[in-house]
Every structure is written in structure tokens, then in C-alpha cells.
Amino acid sequence: MIKKIMLLCTFAALSLLFAGCQEKAQPDDRLQEYVDLWNKGKFDKMFSDYANSSTKETFKKEDFVTRYKDIYKDLEVKDVKVSFKKPDKEVEWDKKSKAEFPMTISFNTLAGEVSYKKDVTLTKEKKDDDENWFVDWDPSFILPEMEKDDKVGVESISAKRGEILDRNQQPLAVNGEAFELGIVPKEFNENDLSKLSSLLDLSPEQIKSKLDASWVKPDYFVPIKKIALTERPLALDVIELDGLYSKRVPAREYPYGEATAHLTGYIGKLTAERLEKLKDKGYTAQSLMGLSGAEEVYEDELRGKDGQRIYLKQQDSEDTFTVAEQPVEDGKNITLTIDAEMQKKIYAQMKDEAGTAAAINPQTGEALALVSTPAYDPNEFVLGMSSEKYKKLADDPQKPLRNRFQLAYSPGSTMKGITASVGLKSGKLDPKKIYDIPGKKWQKDESWGNYKVVRVFDNESKVDLESALKFSDNIYFARVGLDMGAETFIAGLKDFGFGEEIPMSYPIYKSQVSNDGEISKEVQLADSAFGQGEVLMSIVHIASAYGGIINDGTMMEPKLLKDEEQKVWKKDLLSKEQADMMKTDFRKVVTEGIAGKASVEGKAIAGKTGTAEIKSEQGTKGKENGVFVSYDQNDPSMVLAMLLEDVQDAGGSTHTVQVAKKFYDTWK
Incomplete structure (x- = not known):
């Protein structure tokens, strides 16, 4: 009977000892929990349960959570992978007040992969009478070298579309220029609206709708219509009107016009439905893509890949720090077997x-x-x-489209x-x-x-x-x-x-x-x-x-x-x-x-x-x-x-x- 009681007491003592060990959290265990939350995007819990007192004094919870979410969204961050290296030997953490671990952070962005190393410090603090380890955080955890008041910028460099050439290197579809005709509203005489409408083959309502756009201000240049450089006489007639101006802008050109129309096709903006299907391929509402003919068939070769740069800019400095950069890749020229002449x-x-x-x-x-x-x-x-010209083409019994x-x-x-x-x-x-x-x-x-x-x-x-x-x-x-x-x-x-x-x-x-x-x-x-x-x-x-x-x-x-x-x-x-x-x-x-x-x-x-x-x-x-x-x-x-x-x-x-x-x- 005595032996049984002693055995029970021994088990009780071991259980208390084990429970006591479990209650003392280790910093590497705490950091692993923190990393798991980070990998899952649980920013709210990261701040509430794991940020140390110094971090919470410096940053508000909303700043922490919102900044993570906004930056990750704007930079199209995916595949976040955060890991850290545990000590090779056992450490008596109960005798220490700080713990430091080398951490590796990587993720993909719209400008390519970002990967950096960061030493993370955990401090031992009491919270509700319990002692635990908490992370000492700063903005450089979000992006390398980032400081509290830094602005995150994204710079996009448009890829040049490849050109389509014939067998003799004659241009079939090239990156040229066009005249963009526009109005500066405060200088425009509305009595000229009818004349302008006739010159540009646009209804007065179409012109007025452009002038009534929400972004327009009296001294802004408001684009009304693009015309080919070959229509220079028309451009000269238009800019004779008060408040009308022209400027040269980039535009796709098809030098052989109707003769190669169905062969080359043309480029244009995507419909909302098409954009929804292609948004994962980097297309945006401003993108131009091949909508018919060779422009569409060979879109992948012609399109190229826009360059992207993610950078940090300090509040009182013009200097920038590049976080990630994806070089621009211009589209490839394609040569057809066609003899354009x-x-x-x-x-x-x-x-x-x-x-x-x-x-x-x-x-x-x-x-x-x-x-x-x-x-x-x-x-x-x-x-x-x-729309009137398109309708005329679409309704033509000879079906020119x-x-x-x-x-x-x-x-x-x-x-x-x-x-x-x-x-x-x-x-x-x-x-x-x-x-x-x-x-x-x-x-x-x-x-x-x-x-x-x-x-x-x-x-x-x-x-x-x-x-x-x-x-x-x-x-x-x-x-x-x-x-x-x-x-x-x-x-x-x-x-x-x-x-x-x-x-x-x-x-x-x-x-x-x-x-x-x-x-x-x-x-x-x-x-x-x-x-x-x-x-x-x-x-x-x-x-x-x-x-x-x-x-x-x-x-x-x-x-x-x-x-x-x-x-x-x-x-x-x-x-x-x-x-x-x-x-x-x-x-x-x-x-x-x-x-x-x-x-x-x-x-x-x-x-x-x-x-x-x-x-x-x-x-x-x-x-x-x-x-x-x-x-x-x-x-x-x-x-x-x-x-x-x-x-x-x-x-x-x-x-x-x-x-x-x-x-x-x-x-x-």
C-alpha cells in the first residue's frame, strides 16, 4: 500500500514538473507561431498577440495591419515564404531577456521576386502576470530597408510592341505616330462646336461628353480624336479654331492599309469581359492587344513584357531604394513570308x-x-x-470585316x-x-x-x-x-x-x-x-x-x-x-x-x-x-x-x- 502511494506521488511530481516546463514558452516556438501567421497573412493576430511593447508604442495596430495588407495588395504579393534558423545548440532561454534569430523572407511581386534576410529580435515581457516572448518589429519586415515614413512606389516601363514586316523588310505594322487633336476648354468657343463636329466626323454630343469628363479642368488639354499623320491638312484646319491644339503621340501604323487589313488585323483595348479572362496574364484596362489578324495570332511574340520597379522613397529625400525590378522586355519583330508589293x-x-x-x-x-x-x-x-463608321462597315452587304x-x-x-x-x-x-x-x-x-x-x-x-x-x-x-x-x-x-x-x-x-x-x-x-x-x-x-x-x-x-x-x-x-x-x-x-x-x-x-x-x-x-x-x-x-x-x-x-x-x- 505504501509503495502504491509513493508511486502515485512520484507521477504527480513528474506531471507538475512537465506542466511547469510547458508553461515556459521558448522564443523559437513563439517565433514559429509568428511566422506561421505571417505566411497565412494573419496580420491582425501578429500585432495583437506577438508584437512587443516597444512596437505597440511606436505603431498603431491599424498602421501595422493596414500597411501590410495595402502594400501586399498593391504590389500583387504572392507565395509568401518566411522562415528562420533555430540555434544549433540548446540555449538556456530562461536566463536571457532577448533572443535573436536570422530570418529569410521571400515573395513574388508584380516586379518579380523579393528575397531578403532580416535579424529578428524577441524580448521577454510580462503580460497579464505571464511571462512570454514578443517580436520587436519595424517596417523593414514588410520590405527591405523600409522605414516608418517611407513611401512605396511602383514604376512601370511599357514594352515596345514588336513590328510586323514582310519578306523584304517592308513594314506591315509598325510603331509610329499620330496627331492627337484636343481642346483647352477655357479657350474654346462653343460657337465652333458644329464646325469641329463636321471636321472630325464626331457628333457634338460626343465632343461635349469628353469635355464633361470628371477630371477635366479649364486649362487642361482634353484629347478629342487621333488622326493619321497623313491627314496633316485636317490637323491644320482643326487647330485654326480657338482652343484647339494638336500633338504627336505614339500609335500603331499599318502602312499598306486596306491591302493587308485582314492579314495584319489591328490592336485595341480589351473589352471588360476579355480583360477578366486575361488579367492573370498582366493585361490591364489600359493595355492594347491584337484583336484580329496577325496582331492577334502572334500576340504573345509581339506583345513583350512591361518593366516594373518597386522602390522606396524617404519623406525628405529624392533618393530611392529599389526593392525589386523586372527589366522591360520589348516584343519581338516578326517577319512574314508575304511580299507586300x-x-x-x-x-x-x-x-x-x-x-x-x-x-x-x-x-x-x-x-x-x-x-x-x-x-x-x-x-x-x-x-x-x-460608332457610325463601324456600323456602316458591319451593315455593308459585301461584309468588309x-x-x-x-x-x-x-x-x-x-x-x-x-x-x-x-x-x-x-x-x-x-x-x-x-x-x-x-x-x-x-x-x-x-x-x-x-x-x-x-x-x-x-x-x-x-x-x-x-x-x-x-x-x-x-x-x-x-x-x-x-x-x-x-x-x-x-x-x-x-x-x-x-x-x-x-x-x-x-x-x-x-x-x-x-x-x-x-x-x-x-x-x-x-x-x-x-x-x-x-x-x-x-x-x-x-x-x-x-x-x-x-x-x-x-x-x-x-x-x-x-x-x-x-x-x-x-x-x-x-x-x-x-x-x-x-x-x-x-x-x-x-x-x-x-x-x-x-x-x-x-x-x-x-x-x-x-x-x-x-x-x-x-x-x-x-x-x-x-x-x-x-x-x-x-x-x-x-x-x-x-x-x-x-x-x-x-x-x-x-x-x-x-x-x-x-x-x-x-x-x-
């Missing part, structure tokens, strides 16, 4: 019509021109287009060159085989009902591949398609890249065999073989496909960036002998066939025409798109595919042939 000349011939054109080097795949008409002036978007070289169209009879190639490669088309075609209309049998394939010319009843290409014989190619069979035909089109993404950095709609990728009916197969049905191709793919034929059966990937590697997209589309035969026939389309109006002195123009009918049913009158794919056999370094819409009253595809000829007449 070629683009300009093609555009000049097409600009009054709706259509598109692509010029591609068949040996390299380089896009030399990508044209869409009608167009708009991208400079107006950058300088500030009025539509980028047509991206779209997929019915290729019409230009499909026949591809169908012939598929047939030759598969061995199911004998180019010497003669089809007996006595009239203009043909159907396989009565199972086709009222549907018949119609050809334009019936001057020949004995038709082989050469004559079928020369006179674009629908019936011949319908029969070739049927003899080939849907399986072979579709497989051949897939060899030409149908149904897959166009391997180009600039997005282009992919081509299709049909809406579902299948051909289940004979009529559809017949129609598809001569370019009707549900077959769709972009002008870029048409040019590339013909480039593959001209390049002896090797089709290159279309490329737009000059520094991109040249790559084969499809090979062995034809044998060398088959390709040579096709090229001979393409030349005869011009010298002996329906594209005679493409003849140009000094050039050996060859190619294939196509008329795509857009109508609901056979026998009705609808719209027609005229297509012409061509190249100069004396210089086969460019294939030009051109499509013009609504040519039904202008001569069909012959009209497109004539427009292409005008380009060849003027091109070197």
Missing part, C-alpha cells in the same frame, strides 16, 4: 469586289499574298473609329485538277480513255430521277482527260468519280489534306469532303468529283493543292512566318510523269481552252478555272463564285488562287480570269 497589286485588281486570293510558292509553301476584299482601314480602328482567305468555299471546277490527280495516282483514271458524251446533260440511269449532270460546252463528244480539263467538262469528271468509287475518291482527298487541320500558324478553316466526311450516294459522288456537292476548300488549300501538283507530287505545308522551317505536308500525290502531264494540260487550258483570256505576253500562264454554283436546287438561278488557279510556267515560283463572289452577271469564272490577268500584266 505583290499583295498590294493583287488587292488593287480585286478591291471593288467581294473575294479572296492566295499566292503560294509551291516549292517552299511560303504564302506570298493573302488577300480578302472588300476591306477596311486598320488605322481607323487604332485611332478610334466612330469578313476575313475571306480563312474561310472554306465550294471550289467549283478547280476541284477537277485534284480529282484527276487522285484518279491518276490510284490507277483508276486512264488519261487516254475516251468517254462518249454526246450532249450537254447526262445521268447514269433512271435511279437518278430528274437529276442530270450538265456541262457548259458540248463541242466534243469524244472526251479524254486533256479535253475535259481544257473545257472543264462536268460530265467527264462525274463519270471519272463514279468509276473511281467513293472509297478511292475519299482516300485520295485525304491524301491531299481534306478533313485535317491546315498546318499553318495562321488559322485557316479545314477542307471537307462532305458535311459528315462520307459520300453515300452516287449523285453526291458525281457532283463532288467536279467540285459541287458538299466539298469545301479554303483558297489557301486550293493554292497549296495545285502547288503539290506543280511541285511534282509534293505539297508543302503553307507557312506565313519567314523563320518557320519548310516542311513537306503531303508527298507522292503524283509521279513526275503524271505531274508533267497535268502541267501540260493546265497550259492548254489557257492556250486552247476556256481560260484563253488569261494569256499574257512574255508569260506562260497555265491553270484551271472553276465556277461554284450557290443555289438550293438544280434548274434554279442562284449566285456563282468564280475561281481561277494559275501560275506562270516560265517562273513556277508562285501559284495564285483567286475567288470572286457573285460573278453570275459578270461572266462567271471568266471574269476572275480577267482580273487575274490584270495582275499578271502589272507584275514583274
